[in-house]
Amino acid sequence: MNQVHGDEVVEISQLIPDPTCDALITKVPGIALAVMVADCIPLLLSSAKVVGAVHVGRRGLVNSIAAKTIGAMRDLGAREIHAQLGPSICGRCYEVSEALADEVCSLHSAAQSLTSQLTPSLDLPKALIAVLETEGVTYEASLICTLEDQEYFSFRRHNITGRTAGVIWL
Ligand SMILES: [Zn+2]
Numbered sequence: 001m002n003q004v005h006g007d008e009v010v011e012i013s014q015l016i017p018d019p020t021c022d023a024l025i026t027k028v029p030g031i032a033l034a035v036m037v038a039d040c041i042p043l044l045l046s047s048a049k050v051v052g053a054v055h056v057g058r059r060g061l062v063n064s065i066a067a068k069t070i071g072a073m074r075d076l077g078a079r080e081i082h083a084q085l086g087p088s089i090c091g092r093c094y095e096v097s098e099a100l101a102d103e104v105c106s107l108h109s110a111a112q113s114l115t116s117q118l119t120p121s122l123d124l125p126k127a128l129i130a131v132l133e134t135e136g137v138t139y140e141a142s143l144i145c146t147l148e149d150q151e152y153f154s155f156r157r158h159n160i161t162g163r164t165a166g167v168i169w170l
Contacts, residue, residue, distance in 0.1 A: 003036065003055045007063035009072045022060055023069040025052040027076055032169040038153040039094075039146050041124055042086035042166030045069060045137070047078035051168045056128055058100075061108055066128060070135050081137045086166045087144035087152050091123025092116055094147075094156070 001010070001019050008021035013028055024033040025045075033053035035042045040057035043066060050073045056066055070081060091113035096104075101120035104127075105112045111127035114120065125141055132139045146152040146164070153162045 001035070001053075001055070005055075005057055005059035005063070007060075007065050007068055009052075009065075009069050011072070011076070022055040022063075022065050023052060023072075024054075025050055025069060025073055025076065026170070027051075029170040032167050035166045036163035037086070037088065037146075037166070038155040038161050038163050039089040041088040041128055042164065043069075043128065044084045044086070044166050044168040045073060045081055046084075046168060047073060047081045049170075050076045050078040051170050053166060053168050056124065058096075058104060058122060058124065061111070061124060061127055061131075062104060064131075066131050067135055070137060081135075083132050083137050083139040084166075085125055085128060085139065085141035087142045087146050087149065087164065088125055089147045089154065089156060090145035091121055091126060093121070093145055094124065095119055095121045 009023040010019045010021040012026040027050045035053040035055045043054040045052035108127040110130035111122045113123035146154045
């Protein structure tokens with residue numbers, strides 16, 4: 001997908017080139033959905049009938065992209081949904097301005113964090129997990145930080161970098 005940090009969820013029933021959105025869902029077996037990231041969270045959602053791949057960064061969190069995707073999956077008949085959070089930048093590394101921290105934490109208090117230098121930062125995985133718990137979705141989350149682990153691409157470490165893909169299919 002052509003990811004734009006928005007709140008659009010697109011249902012895929014056949015292969016289409018580069019849909020502009022931040023979440024793909026499908027109930028068609030054999031169609032693989034991919035999300036590409038370098039510090040943002042690759043969120044994969046599975047259920048018996050519907051799967052989803054979601055791009056969750058700071059703006060995606062503010063745009064409620066995860067909750068909207070879960071709602072769209074439930075509209076398609078998904079019952080028990082399980083989430084997997086892939087590696088992303090951690091709450092100690094994702095330093096932001098105080099204004100940005102205030103803006104995000106006013107909506108997602110779980111995002112509040114500090115760097116090791118005690119400057120404002122955001123814990124996006126923790127905030128996303130709080131959303132999943134509110135939505136009644138079970139989850140497992142990677143503990144890997146993409147900025148700290150050289151095995152992963154990190155936009156914060158290298159402005160020009162590759163992307164890690166999260167892929168899911170029925
Ligand atoms: Zn980190």
